[in-house]
Amino acid sequence: MAEAPAQKQSPQNSQSAKPLAQKSLRDAVVLGGNRIPFARAGGAYAGISNQDMLTATLEGLVARFGLQEELVGEVAGGAVLKLASDLNLTRESVLGTPLDARTPAIDISKACATGLETVVHISNRIQLGQIDSGIACGVDSASDSPIEVTPRLRRLLHRLNSAKTALDRAKVLTALRPSDLAPVPPANAEARTGMSMGEHQAITADAWGITRQAQDELALASHQNLAAAYDRGFLDDLVTGYRGLGRDQNLRADSSLEKLGKLKPVFGVKNPAIAEPTMTAGNSTPLTDGASSVLISTREWADQHGFAPLARVVDTRVAAVDFVHGEEGLLMAPAYAVPELLDANGLALADVDLWEIHEAFASTVLATLAAWESEEFCREKLGRDGALGAIDRATLNVTGSSLAAGHPFAATGGRIVATLAKLLHERARETGRVQRGVISVCAAGGQGTVALLESDGK
Amino acid sequence: MTDTYTRLIRTAPGRFLAKRAGLPNPPKLARVDDRPGAVLGPVVVLGASAGADQVAQILLAWGADVRRRFDGLSRVGSVVVVLDEIEHPGAIGEIVLPLAGAMRSLAPGARIVTISRPATGSGESLSREAARGGVEGLVRSLGHEVRKGATANGILAADGVALDAPGVQGALRFLLSARSAFIDGQFLAVSTSEGELPGDWDRPLAGRTALITGAARGIGAAIARTFSSLGAQLVLLDIPASGTDLARISNELRATPLQLDVTAPDAPERVIAFLRERGIVLDALVLNAGITKDKLFANMTPERWDPVIAVNIASQLALVETLLGTQGEGAAADGSAVVGTPVISSALRIVSLASTSGIAGNRGQTNYATSKAGVIAFVDALADRLDGTGMTANAVAPGFIETEMTARIPALQREIARRVNSLQQGGQPLDVAEAIGFLSSAPAGGIRGETLRVCGQNIVGK
Numbered sequence: 069m070a071e072a073p074a075q076k077q078s079p080q081n082s083q084s085a086k087p088l089a090q091k092s093l094r095d096a097v098v099l100g101g102n103r104i105p106f107a108r109a110g111g112a113y114a115g116i117s118n119q120d121m122l123t124a125t126l127e128g129l130v131a132r133f134g135l136q137e138e139l140v141g142e143v144a145g146g147a148v149l150k151l152a153s154d155l156n157l158t159r160e161s162v163l164g165t166p167l168d169a170r171t172p173a174i175d176i177s178k179a180c181a182t183g184l185e186t187v188v189h190i191s192n193r194i195q196l197g198q199i200d201s202g203i204a205c206g207v208d209s210a211s212d213s214p215i216e217v218t219p220r221l222r223r224l225l226h227r228l229n230s231a232k233t234a235l236d237r238a239k240v241l242t243a244l245r246p247s248d249l250a251p252v253p254p255a256n257a258e259a260r261t262g263m264s265m266g267e268h269q270a271i272t273a274d275a276w277g278i279t280r281q282a283q284d285e286l287a288l289a290s291h292q293n294l295a296a297a298y299d300r301g302f303l304d305d306l307v308t309g310y311r312g313l314g315r316d317q318n319l320r321a322d323s324s325l326e327k328l329g330k331l332k333p334v335f336g337v338k339n340p341a342i343a344e345p346t347m348t349a350g351n352s353t354p355l356t357d358g359a360s361s362v363l364i365s366t367r368e369w370a371d372q373h374g375f376a377p378l379a380r381v382v383d384t385r386v387a388a389v390d391f392v393h394g395e396e397g398l399l400m401a402p403a404y405a406v407p408e409l410l411d412a413n414g415l416a417l418a419d420v421d422l423w424e425i426h427e428a429f430a431s432t433v434l435a436t437l438a439a440w441e442s443e444e445f446c447r448e449k450l451g452r453d454g455a456l457g458a459i460d461r462a463t464l465n466v467t468g469s470s471l472a473a474g475h476p477f478a479a480t481g482g483r484i485v486a487t488l489a490k491l492l493h494e495r496a497r498e499t500g501r502v503q504r505g506v507i508s509v510c511a512a513g514g515q516g517t518v519a520l521l522e523s524d525g526k
Numbered sequence: 527m528t529d530t531y532t533r534l535i536r537t538a539p540g541r542f543l544a545k546r547a548g549l550p551n552p553p554k555l556a557r558v559d560d561r562p563g564a565v566l567g568p569v570v571v572l573g574a575s576a577g578a579d580q581v582a583q584i585l586l587a588w589g590a591d592v593r594r595r596f597d598g599l600s601r602v603g604s605v606v607v608v609l610d611e612i613e614h615p616g617a618i619g620e621i622v623l624p625l626a627g628a629m630r631s632l633a634p635g636a637r638i639v640t641i642s643r644p645a646t647g648s649g650e651s652l653s654r655e656a657a658r659g660g661v662e663g664l665v666r667s668l669g670h671e672v673r674k675g676a677t678a679n680g681i682l683a684a685d686g687v688a689l690d691a692p693g694v695q696g697a698l699r700f701l702l703s704a705r706s707a708f709i710d711g712q713f714l715a716v717s718t719s720e721g722e723l724p725g726d727w728d729r730p731l732a733g734r735t736a737l738i739t740g741a742a743r744g745i746g747a748a749i750a751r752t753f754s755s756l757g758a759q760l761v762l763l764d765i766p767a768s769g770t771d772l773a774r775i776s777n778e779l780r781a782t783p784l785q786l787d788v789t790a791p792d793a794p795e796r797v798i799a800f801l802r803e804r805g806i807v808l809d810a811l812v813l814n815a816g817i818t819k820d821k822l823f824a825n826m827t828p829e830r831w832d833p834v835i836a837v838n839i840a841s842q843l844a845l846v847e848t849l850l851g852t853q854g855e856g857a858a859a860d861g862s863a864v865v866g867t868p869v870i871s872s873a874l875r876i877v878s879l880a881s882t883s884g885i886a887g888n889r890g891q892t893n894y895a896t897s898k899a900g901v902i903a904f905v906d907a908l909a910d911r912l913d914g915t916g917m918t919a920n921a922v923a924p925g926f927i928e929t930e931m932t933a934r935i936p937a938l939q940r941e942i943a944r945r946v947n948s949l950q951q952g953g954q955p956l957d958v959a960e961a962i963g964f965l966s967s968a969p970a971g972g973i974r975g976e977t978l979r980v981c982g983q984n985i986v987g988k
Binding site for chain 2: 104124127128130131132134136165166301304307308309310311312313314315
């Protein structure tokens with residue numbers, strides 16, 4: 069290493085007498101985003117790696133914002149279904165883009181909330197003055213998910229590797245059984261209950277009395293809203309086509325209640341406690357491949373680069389519930405986190421102009437809303453005086469959500485943040501009033517991450 | 527794209543076999559990277575007119591090794607035959623025959639360019655018309671005869687257009703350069719003295735902004751790269767499904783990507799809104815977006831016919847009409863309004879993509895040929911509409927070009943298609959791009975409503 073230049077050397081003892089000054093917080097603003105269209109698992113992106121998709125998504129973001137050779141403060145990304153060899157997935161993806169090769173990157177993981185957590189991470193860094201600009205991103209491929217070997221085979225292979233003599237190696241190999249060779253695909257089940265997410269949600273839906281009709285209506289609205297958003301060009305600067313897809317492969321613009329009504333329930337059908345299963349392939353999100361990214365910076369950085377901030381990341385909260393002992397539904401954590409977020413910012417439900425509640429299942433959204441409308445839930449679980457109330461359903465997922473777009477786990481947060489930021493900005497301009505939006509994302513493990521965004525339309 | 531045969535015959539055994547069997551021996555064509563200089567010297571200027579002297583002076587100013595006779599030259603790089611004052615077919619021989627003895631001295635990749643006046647169809651002087659018309663037969667035959675990647679082309683300078691007019695100088699420099707490698711046996715007509723000489727001949731698009739449709743891949747991407755190397759700022763448009771390819775070429779060239787289906791009803795308005803939002807004013811518009819859906823006409827369906835017409839010609843009509851409709855709109859008095867600000871410059875160059883299929887027709891391409899023949903007539907009419915505005919419209923008609931699209935042609939058919947031209951090979955996307963780059967440059971202002979073939983003198987049509 070060369071000597072540091074003289075002017076960069078720390079001043080000698082000049083600050084030692086007093087504590088360093090506390091830095092004030094700065095605004096973290098969303099400038100825009102980019103994602104590739106989401107594809108159904110085994111569909112248009114079959115055989116494409118997470119790194120390929122994430123790189124393409126970042127390349128699209130770079131092209132949209134002219135970030136070639138730009139040294140961004142940090143890129144935070146992640147994938148839920150991640151190969152062991154992808155340990156530096158985000159950094160490796162960054163190196164495949166025209167961004168400055170010195171751009172740092174971090175991998176983050178929190179199941180379906182991974183994408184939103186990357187936004188939290190970048191926003192926090194910016195607010196704390198650690199970086200001036202950053203990219204939050206996420207990717208997932210259900211088509212290229214890791215398939216592992218059995219734990220027994222893994223241990224045998226490690227023993228084989230450390231065996232010193234041919235005889236030792238032969239001994240190890242004789243211990244091998246045919247059943248050891250079966251591949252182990254990623255389990256779509258909660259580790260502590262052995263139940264799939266859908267089976268968990270079926271219990272929640274049943275407990276809250278969420279009807280089939282209400283779920284199908286929410287699914288239909290999601291498809292119609294997303295299709296309309298594409299048609300009016302809203303996604304022109306949010307999506308970059310990839311591998312022949314220009315729109316999300318799962319989107320059914322011509323869906324109808326009749327078509328959705330014909331589908332057979334797939335979750336809760338084997339649970340004797342559920343009299344009438346309601347969850348179908350139409351009102352549950354399919355396994356999906358895709359990637360998304362969001363560009364976030366300080367107001368100064370945006371100004372220097374000639375970008376108009378869309379929305380400010382005001383605040384975020386996390387929560388988790390005890391689903392293991394059956395005290396709460398697996399995906400109900402946001403029902404706790406959102407009220408906390410609103411309280412912390414002095415807001416009531418009615419102060420929120422737009423809601424983005426991730427549609428893991430239609431019934432997840434509906435159960436969350438039902439909980440806020442419930443006196444009992446709000447008194448007993450949230451410790452409030454009464455029900456939070458009902459939201460205006462016309463403000464919910466107005467350009468569609470995961471039921472229509474699909475849900476590549478770690479890519480959903482970025483999709484929602486960029487969409488909501490653009491929506492808030494658009495509406496603030498139209499109405500001349502400050503617009504606020506809440507994002508709610510549930511995650512495996514009984515977790516949830518929520519965020520509050522605000523736009524003044526300037 | 528691979529041309530296996532050409533690779534084979536460039537090996538020693540391959541060359542031997544091809545020669546013994548009398549098979550085609552396609553020469554390696556020098557492109558601008560192989561020969562960056564404008565003029566391959568020495569250049570011999572034939573002709574005794576004042577125009578010939580003028581041309582010799584221009585070439586001298588470009589730093590070329592200029593001669594007026596072949597005397598003592600064992601190797602000739604370029605020949606410019608100036609025939610601007612011929613009044614009778616009998617006058618051609620005297621000027622051009624000295625070239626006969628020098629044909630075998632032409633260097634690989636040599637250039638022959640004639641400069642003459644176009645036949646007008648006027649009954650005033652029958653012998654002059656016959657002489658002018660005769661030049662066409664001379665050039666097209668020379669195109670067939672020259673070897674080793676040499677080409678023969680002509681410039682038709684309209685009566686009243688001086689031979690140092692920007693259009694003539696631009697065309698001459700383009701045809702002499704390696705940028706015209708795959709153009710053979712063709713004419714560029716300069717109908718007016720409009721246009722300007724560029725500050726830097728190597729970067730004639732510096733300071734100019736171009737919109738290129740269909741830019742994500744193939745010929746469109748080549749046009750983008752060429753325009754970028756010629757100095758242009760770019761807006762690159764392609765369909766959303768090609769978005770990532772578009773992003774990648776935009777990153778490579780630091781261009782602005784625009785994902786849009788040009789056949790969408792509101793596509794022209796979206797283009798204009800996009801340009802206004804970014805304060806972009808276009809100096810060039812390249813209408814390259816195109817598709818094929820080949821089928822014998824007996825099996826033709828609306829599903830195969832309609833999209834080809836929609837993309838290849840209808841979208842061009844809509845976009846051009848709407849863009850021209852913005853002319854005369856101005857910014858609001860307070861300067862604040864975005865709506866109404868100009869999005870095209872008063873010297874806009876429009877270049878559309880035609881095809882040799884649009885000239886000669888092609889089996890299995892009734893839909894495509896209809897669209898491309900439409901383009902040829904469209905730019906002619908558009909140039910007429912733009913008369914006096916400073917704007918121009920022209921087209922380029924590629925022959926067989928090595929692209930992903932032509933790679934899908936069945937092997938035998940493809941092999942025949944790429945050999946049936948004077949250069950015995952398919953052209954590169956770059957060759958098409960160079961022609962469009964020239965037609966989009968400032969000097970080309972006097973070239974109006976033309977369709978320039980980039981086909982290696984394909985045997986079909988003219």
